[in-house]
Amino acid sequence: MSDAILEIKNLKTYFKTRKGLNPAVDGISFNIEAGKITALVGESGSGKSMTAMSILGLVPQPAGKIMPESEIWFEDQDLTKLSERTLAKIRGNEISMIFQEPMTSLNPVYTIGKQLMEPLRIHQKMSKADARALALKYLEMVRVPDPERRMSSYPHQLSGGLRQRVMIAMAMVCKPKVIIADEPTTALDVTIQAQILKLLKDVQEQLNTAILFITHDLGVVAELCDDVCVMYAGQIVEKATVEMLFENPSHPYTAGLLKSLPRVDDDVDMLYSIEGMVPNLINIPEGCRFASRCPKAMEKCREKEPPKVMIETGHEVHCWLYE
Amino acid sequence: MAATTKWANELRHIGKNPFTMRSVKYVQDVEKETLGANGEKGEETSNIPPQNSAPEDETMIENSFWKEMFRQVYQDKKAFLGAIMVALFIIIAVFAPIFAPHDPYEVDMSKMLLPPSFMSGDSADSADQSTYLLGTDFLGRDVLSRIIYGARISLVIGLVPTLITLAIGTLLGMVSGYFGGKTDYLIMRLADICMSFPSLLLAMVVMYTLGASLFNIFIALSIVNWGGTSRIVRAQTLALKEKEFVEAAKSIGVRKWDILWRHIFPNCIPSLIVLFTLSVPEAIMSEAGLSFLGVGAQPPMPSWGLMISRGKEYLFSSPWVAITPGVAIFLVVIAFNFIGDGLRDALDPYTKHE
Structure with missing residues (x-):
């Protein structure tokens, strides 16, 4: 993990709403390594896109705020502390972004x-x-x-x-060191999706850029990415390489996600789905945020926040199960 | 067999109509992409030949914004008529000395209030009258020449304050919409104040304070009208700044003011064009109103509003003095309104594909 080009440490992006403070991104840390594709996976509202916006300093103003304890290190600069002017020089030049909606992203x-x-x-x-x-x-x-x-x-x-x-x-065009791709294929037909993903991979190999690939599609992750971070309710619950994650999905949420993927070789009547909804972040329950939907939840899960556990080198899980 | 020919004819017809071009082309693009994916399944997608665009693609009309607009106006008979009338109005105003048969300022008391030549018929001194197509006014000046010269004033009044209004309104509206917060609040309340006064009254107050002159009419009309423009532009900016291309522009490092100027402003232009064509007649009317009330153009300037005002005393004995400039105002205002309506329909996506 030494050649990280982008280091995100304890990133917190909070939103002021009428009902209270909404911690859309709540203390996440991960690295993006040079020349690799890192996936950020999670369902809608888990804070994936906000993480991307925070990196580029494009969090919607004035409601959103990156908390002062957050750090985003890019080439010895903490992006969260830079002025608007310096950030503008980095955007598009060193770090650029591909958006979800190709129909409206061009003027x-x-x-x-x-x-x-x-x-x-x-x-x-x-x-x-x-x-x-x-x-x-x-x-x-x-x-x-x-x-x-x-x-x-x-x-x-x-x-x-x-x-x-x-x-x-x-x-x-500016040969950036990092490209953030925010669900670049969600709005496209399936046939075109495959072409675009292939293209992204080819271009990435040619230019040797790092890509932060934001998606909710685990199939795409398996095919395209090197590292994966699984996000749930503003936090990272599992962090691993693609092989480790698909081999040994350790967090119950990740396991649930994988289980709910449709499979060609398995004929089931109903697809598996994770019960319940993402909790309202304004009144976060005590303990683990997934506890209310977790099939393996214990007493402890509802009382204290789970620890970070390294179950193997480069495979981190935030769960009481592995303590 | 007959059915197929009919189909083919219909298809050819569709192909000729530039209106459906875009959708035909879009289908082609999509087909191209999906074909690429299906045809080479399992293979690299990289060998899509770069030159595989069909030759008829080349002859496709590239419907640019301006072409589309002119085409629409051309097809709309009312707007086209309006455009011709406005063009005539501008030509007459610019080349007034060529068109005017007499000096508009030349006073000749011996020819006071002569009726228009076509009305007098076979009266005694018809030879002399025939040179006054629309008669003379109470000072013996040629009404037609005065109307032709008056077109210059109306043209300038129609264009200059409207452009000033649009410039101020656009700038304040964009700033207000884009930056929001206190700036927005301040600018919009100022606009509210300006708009809450009856516009003619506010203009009169300004004219009384500054004194009656053509230049002051510019200022008065600009102060009165910027509020409406700024509100429309603000609403547009609010909608545009949420668009992803603005986000995308930010993500490639474009600065705030550049985003306003290069990405948001060009997208406001269609509305501004419509607003412009509909504001010109309004400004012409306001000038006529101010001049009629005596706080606008001052005699002996051949302003249409002033001509009506001075001619109203002779309305029953010599109606042509007041009526003819009135008709001129009517024609110009309606011509601009025709164009404005046509453009609005042309640029409004909802009325487009009826």
Whole structure:
């Protein structure tokens, strides 16, 4: 774990709501290693996207706040302590992001080419001609057919899959060290999903960037990623390499998630589902946050927060079961 | 067999209609992608040939925003008529000295209140009258020439305060919507105050304080009208700033003011164009109103509102002096409104595909 390019330590992002303080992200720590794809898995509302937004300093203002004890280390700089101006220099240049909705993530009034050139013009202060040439190269790299003509197309003239390719190219043009992909394939057809994932992997290998891949799709994780963090209710409950996690899912939540995946080789009438709902974060129950839905919950689980247990090297679980 | 031919004809028809182009093209793109995935299952997707776009793709009309707008206006008969009338109005205003048969300021008391030449018929001195197509006013000035020169004033009044209003309203509206909080509160309450006064009254107060002149009309009308613009722009900004492309722009490191100027402002332009065409006639009307009340343009300027005001004393004996400038105002205002309505329909996604 020494070559971590991005180190997140005790990240807490809280939201002020009318009902009280909502700890959307509550003290998570993990590393993203250079040249690897790290997955952040969890159901809706578990704080995955907020973690991504916190890294880039794009937490919705003024309701959201990154608490002062949080640290996000990127190349000897703590991103949470940087000014807006310095952060803007890092965004898109060193750390960039791919969004969930390709249909609305491109500005409808500009051509694809102009939008691709924007990060280059901002960060590398390139001339128009240079930026154009490079943008074209990246459009080719993400396999957009007929890139020369696509440069002067408007977003509405492209299909969703093509737009997501353009978004990937846009995230790549400045050769960032880290790319955050926030459910990049959720809004696409299944056939196109596979292409985009393959593309992401290829491009990642070519440029040797690290990717933080946010998803709720464990199938995608198994295929694409190297490390996995499973999030539940704003906390990380299990952290492991992909092999370890699928071999030996230790937290009851992870086990439940895996069990609820549909399988081709197993004919069941009803899919397994985890009972209950994510608890309301404003009034967090004492003890383990998963206790109310956990099939293996004990007395202790409802009283005290579970410890971090290393069950093997590089496999961390937050659960009383392994104490 | 017959059915197939009919189908083919219909398809060809659809292909020709630029309106359905986009959807046809979209289907093609999707087909391309899905074909790529299915056709090469198990293989690398990388060998999608980059040049596999169909040749007819090349002839596809790239429907840019402006082309689309002009096309829509061209198809809308009312808007097209409005556009022609506005074009005529602008040409007449710009080349007023060429069109005007007389000097609009030339006083000739011997030719006071002559009726329009087409009305007088075979009266004694018809040779002399024929040069006054719309008659003369109480100082013997040619009404037609004064209306033609008056078009200049109306054009300037229509454009300048409207542009100032739009500039102020857009800037304040975007700042208000984007930054929110106290800034928003302050700007919007200021707009409320400006809008809560009856606009003509507020303009009159400004004109009385600053004195009657053309330049002061600009200021008065701008102060009165910016509130409405800023509210519309603010609402647009509020909607736009939640869009993902703004988030995406932030994520590639674009600064706040650049986001406002380069990403939010261009998306407000369609509304601003509609707002502009609908504000021009309003400004022309306001000027006419102010001039009629005596706080706008001052004699001997050939302002339409002023002409009506001075002509009203002769309304029963020589109605042409007051009525003709009234007709001119009516025509210009309705022309701008036609265009404005047409543009609004053209740019509104809801009325588009009826």
